[in-house]
Amino acid sequence: TERIDAAADPAAALEALAARLAGAAGPPDPLFGHVARALGAGRTVTEVAAETGLGARTLHRRSLAAFGYGPKTLARVLRLQRALALARAAVPFAEAAARAGYTDQAHLARDVRDLTGSTLGRLLLR
Known part of the structure; x- marks a missing residue:
């Protein structure tokens, strides 16, 4: 953090x-x-x-290392991405929620706020 803050071009330093970190990490776990x-x-x-032959704890631990969070959070992020893709394709929010695997539109709205800190409408405007 100190090196990036002190750099003339912080983006280039980052x-x-x-x-460098990616090169030292080796190939991703298939x-x-x-x-x-x-x-x-x-x-x-x-x-x-x-399916993977891993226990729930091992899957969680290895997911933290691979993604930065556990598999349940990854599943939520991926489901949200599916819903956003549908909404961006002009699918009505309620239908996008159902097709992406949400219980209802309110469930989608809560997940959007929990994961992004924004509303669905604002997120789609970005």
């Missing part, structure tokens, strides 16, 4: 740091491509854990 695809398709964390 990019250089990210590139298992987590499957985890992301399965959760993105709407499978539950329990189903994905069983």
Whole structure:
């Protein structure tokens, strides 16, 4: 943080740091491509854990390392992305919510606020 704050071009310093860390990290775990695809398709964390042969705790720990948060949060983010894509394609909010896997439009609205700190309408205007 200090190096980035002190840099003449903070964006370039951050990019250089990210590139260095990515180079030192090695290739991504291919298992987590499957985890992301399965959760993105709407499978539950329990189903994905069983498919991968990992226990729920191991899946959570390894997801934290791979994504920065647990598999349940990843599933919420991916579901929100599905709903946003539908809403951006002019699908009515209630229908987008149902098709993305939400109980109702209010559930989508709560998830939008919880995950982004914004409303669905404002988020779509960005």
